Amino acid sequence: xxxxxxxxxxxxxxxxxxxxxxxxxxxxxxxxxxxxxxxxxxxxxxxxxxxxxxxxxxxxxxxx
Numbered sequence: 001x002x003x004x005x006x007x008x009x010x011x012x013x014x015x016x017x018x019x020x021x022x023x024x025x026x027x028x029x030x031x032x033x034x035x036x037x038x039x040x041x042x043x044x045x046x047x048x049x050x051x052x053x054x055x056x057x058x059x060x061x062x063x064x
Contacts, residue, residue: 011056
């Protein structure tokens with residue numbers, strides 16, 4: 001997984017509202033977990049994305 005990859009959320013609460021569309025890996029935090037900006041996340045405080053555990057997101061289209 002790297003910056004620019006398209007991902008989906010697959011955590012155990014993935015079906016609980018709000019359900020977001022795919023997201024883009026924007027960066028990584030100090031624990032090497034991805035910071036993801038999900039489509040449909042309207043919270044402006046998370047404009048650059050939010051950190052997610054790496055096991056809770058799955059790459060669906062790797063960047064080159």
